[in-house]
Amino acid sequence: MPVITYRQALNDAFAEELSRDENVFLMGEEVAQYNGAYKVTEGLWQKFGSKRVIDTPISEAAFLGMGVGAAMMGLRPVVELMFWSFAYVGLDQIINNAGCIRYMSGGLINVPMVIRGPANGGTNVGATHSHTPENFLANTPGLKVVCPATPYDAKGLMISSIRDNDTVCFMENTLLYGDLGEVPDGAYTIPLGVAEVKREGIDVSLIAHGRAVLTSLAAAEILSAEHGIEAEVVDLRSIRPLDEETILNSVAKTHRAVLVDENKPFCGVSSQIAALLAEQAFDELDAPVLRVTALDAPAIYSMPLEKLQLPDAQVVVAKVLSSF
Amino acid sequence: MARTLSLSSKPKKSASPSKKKGVRPVITKKVTKAPAKTANKAPAKKAAPKKSDVKAVAAKKPAPLSKAPKAAKVTKAVVKPAAPVSKVSKTSTDWSKDPFNAKLKPAEKIGFLREMLRIRRFEQQALKHYNNGAMGGFLHLYIGQESVAVGTASLMNGKDEIITAYRDHGHALAVGMGMDECMAELFGKGTGCSKGKGGSMHFFAPDKHYWGGHGIVGGQAPLGMGLAFALKYKGLKGCAVAFLGDGAVNQGVFSECLNMAALFELPVVFVIENNGYSMGTSLERSSAIRHSLASRAEGFDVDWSLCGGFDLYELRANLGAVMEKARTKFRPHVLEVSTYRYYGHSVADANAKKYRSPEEIERYKTECDPITLWEKQLLKEKVITEAGIEKINAEAKAEAAAAADFAIASPWPSEESIFEDIYHEVDHQTEAGQTGRHFFSE
Ligand SMILES: Cc1ncc(C[n+]2csc(CCOP(=O)(O)OP(=O)(O)O)c2C)c(N)n1
Ligand SMILES: [Mg+2]
Numbered sequence A: 001m002p003v004i005t006y007r008q009a010l011n012d013a014f015a016e017e018l019s020r021d022e023n024v025f026l027m028g029e030e031v032a033q034y035n036g037a038y039k040v041t042e043g044l045w046q047k048f049g050s051k052r053v054i055d056t057p058i059s060e061a062a063f064l065g066m067g068v069g070a071a072m073m074g075l076r077p078v079v080e081l082m083f084w085s086f087a088y089v090g091l092d093q094i095i096n097n098a099g100c101i102r103y104m105s106g107g108l109i110n111v112p113m114v115i116r117g118p119a120n121g122g123t124n125v126g127a128t129h130s131h132t133p134e135n136f137l138a139n140t141p142g143l144k145v146v147c148p149a150t151p152y153d154a155k156g157l158m159i160s161s162i163r164d165n166d167t168v169c170f171m172e173n174t175l176l177y178g179d180l181g182e183v184p185d186g187a188y189t190i191p192l193g194v195a196e197v198k199r200e201g202i203d204v205s206l207i208a209h210g211r212a213v214l215t216s217l218a219a220a221e222i223l224s225a226e227h228g229i230e231a232e233v234v235d236l237r238s239i240r241p242l243d244e245e246t247i248l249n250s251v252a253k254t255h256r257a258v259l260v261d262e263n264k265p266f267c268g269v270s271s272q273i274a275a276l277l278a279e280q281a282f283d284e285l286d287a288p289v290l291r292v293t294a295l296d297a298p299a300i301y302s303m304p305l306e307k308l309q310l311p312d313a314q315v316v317v318a319k320v321l322s323s324f
Numbered sequence B: 001m002a003r004t005l006s007l008s009s010k011p012k013k014s015a016s017p018s019k020k021k022g023v024r025p026v027i028t029k030k031v032t033k034a035p036a037k038t039a040n041k042a043p044a045k046k047a048a049p050k051k052s053d054v055k056a057v058a059a060k061k062p063a064p065l066s067k068a069p070k071a072a073k074v075t076k077a078v079v080k081p082a083a084p085v086s087k088v089s090k091t092s093t094d095w096s097k098d099p100f101n102a103k104l105k106p107a108e109k110i111g112f113l114r115e116m117l118r119i120r121r122f123e124q125q126a127l128k129h130y131n132n133g134a135m136g137g138f139l140h141l142y143i144g145q146e147s148v149a150v151g152t153a154s155l156m157n158g159k160d161e162i163i164t165a166y167r168d169h170g171h172a173l174a175v176g177m178g179m180d181e182c183m184a185e186l187f188g189k190g191t192g193c194s195k196g197k198g199g200s201m202h203f204f205a206p207d208k209h210y211w212g213g214h215g216i217v218g219g220q221a222p223l224g225m226g227l228a229f230a231l232k233y234k235g236l237k238g239c240a241v242a243f244l245g246d247g248a249v250n251q252g253v254f255s256e257c258l259n260m261a262a263l264f265e266l267p268v269v270f271v272i273e274n275n276g277y278s279m280g281t282s283l284e285r286s287s288a289i290r291h292s293l294a295s296r297a298e299g300f301d302v303d304w305s306l307c308g309g310f311d312l313y314e315l316r317a318n319l320g321a322v323m324e325k326a327r328t329k330f331r332p333h334v335l336e337v338s339t340y341r342y343y344g345h346s347v348a349d350a351n352a353k354k355y356r357s358p359e360e361i362e363r364y365k366t367e368c369d370p371i372t373l374w375e376k377q378l379l380k381e382k383v384i385t386e387a388g389i390e391k392i393n394a395e396a397k398a399e400a401a402a403a404a405d406f407a408i409a410s411p412w413p414s415e416e417s418i419f420e421d422i423y424h425e426v427d428h429q430t431e432a433g434q435t436g437r438h439f440f441s442e
Helices: A006-020 A044-048 A060-072 A084-098 A134-138 A151-163 A211-227 A244-254 A269-280 A303-309 A313-322 B002-008 B036-040 B054-060 B069-073 B106-131 B146-155 B169-174 B179-186 B221-234 B252-263 B294-300 B312-329 B358-368 B370-380 B386-409 B415-419
Strands: A003-005 A024-028 A053-055 A076-080 A114-118 A143-146 A167-172 A180-182 A196-199 A204-208 A231-235 A238-240 A257-261 A290-293 B161-163 B240-245 B268-274 B303-308 B333-338
Touching (some): A006 A044, A006 A151, A044 A053, A060 B221, A084 A114, A134 A143, A134 A167, A134 A238, A196 A211, A196 A244, A204 A211, A204 A244, A204 A313, A211 A231, A211 A257, A244 A269, A257 A269, A257 A313, A269 A290, B146 B169, B146 B268, B146 B370, B179 B386, B221 B240, B221 B268, B240 B312, B252 B294
Parallel strands (some): A024 A076, A076 A114, A204 A231, A204 A257, B161 B240, B303 B333
Antiparallel strands (some): A143 A238
């Protein structure tokens, strides 16, 4: 199987879908002629032309809203946010319009749009460029939220998201764009709402999404090698819809859960998982549900301290050990 | 509220013509169909509200519509509120001869009257039940502005798309939505056009090219642009008409839209329904302008013009031309239409009588009412008789009353319906809709 980057996997997904469906188009700041701020859309403008790959001015509210309007009419916009942090100037369009119009129209309208871009901290760019809004977008019924951790998942989930008839908020990660992984040629889909056990284990479940999955995998290796603890790593992949079954099955097997989350702790994604476990896995648990999340402060600029703010493998290991 | 802002900030300069002398450029370049006349005949502006007592000033100083001479001194040609017809008509073009009107058949003209009367009677009926406590929410009445929606709908070519804000009942009925479904929606009933999930501000009928009904001020503007984008993308010869209020133009996203619409050469017409007020804030207290609200488009190389909205002929002539230009030339346009609402911002608007005088409202009713004007016009043209008008009026009243009966008799939405119409995939029970948990309540 070809080994390509997370970035290339996304790029391939766009190329597949642009070729397959003429209603699909990409737009956003710098996506066309500049090849994308993070080169995720590289070469697509040359290949598909200005009708399908569109540079926009720096007007997030307007182009997000334009995407919603176009999607209502049956087009399938894939709208890039240079950073998900910039969505905040256009949240009205995402939450009130993409998120609520179907409901308020009694189901007469749907908004088949993908809003995508990186949503991560850890890149030394300060608080305004480090937000992770998956929790509060998943808090909006009507929106779907996807956070792939690997190149394989990125491509399959992107193709599913573009084909989905609802609005999908697709959150990538600048720190993962260069990661390599095996990715098949051609189109394939990974359904939204299906988690994946990325590592089998019997002693504790590490439940994570996005880059925290990789952190959890690294922690699992240390736990195995140094402490004889076999951790199972559950990658949520999609936040909403959520695959609760896989989470519950894993915890029923391991009887311990440590939630690893680059989201903030207050009402973060991990809060939702913790509530799920409290409600539905209480009798399975041999220890309290523990969490390792981003530290509860705005993302700090200073590099060594910023590293401390996000979960790393050693912190996860320590947290797991504390649960025994 | 916006009011506190203007209270604490600088007194308005608009009342001081001398300061503005020579400042205002004469912008004629892109004004089509001589709407500048309307603008220049704008009534004298109110004096600037004193910092200390806006309410008192507003109450004491209705726009002195009848004192036309003052208008000459006004250096800011604001279209709000438009000059009463008696002042305009002397200089106005005879819009009935315009190509968009000349070939209208009597039946069509009568149809416009019927549509306007239906909107008015529908809303009056709704108001009655609102005041009885039969419905909740907000009720933003369109009464006084009916000509704008009806004129617009009459110009739609089957491919054109429209979208508006929360003052949306008129547009809904004008494009052909039924009174029953609309009334039932106001009552929150399951038979409502949005199954009781949207309410007064959120009517939609995509099959009639009507995309809402939007409660967030200005939020619909980029959606309208998206409709235009889709039309052009699909190669359809239609345009999108996006309505917004005189208050909504101050939302940042509207400026973003003007830029993008021009940049992408989109077939979109933004229609500013300038009724002079955004809630209790008069235009001059909300907007810094040089010539008009529409003229802001100049900075984005977007064509713009002004037009009176009281005379259906005038509205149709002006809007028809710019819609056609959008369809064929992919030129966006901003059309500022002067109009007036008689009721409060919403029925819940407790301040309805504070920010403008009863006299002002009365003057608009007697001099500018679009329905009365149209009736007079049709009588003059001998297209209809008094009895004919009365018949249509009675039918509209009966239809509205029947709609209320329908709404009252209709069931509430079912409890299960709370979780319907959220995700298309779930509603259609597709594999995607059945994979993973979508809703997180018990
Ligand atoms: C973003 C936002 N801010 C404020 C409001 C509250 N609000 C609703 S209507 C309105 C006035 C808008 O006036 P205008 O645009 O002139 O429209 P009109 O009511 O005259 O039709 C305000 C302030 C809102 N709905 N949305
Ligand atoms: Mg207004």
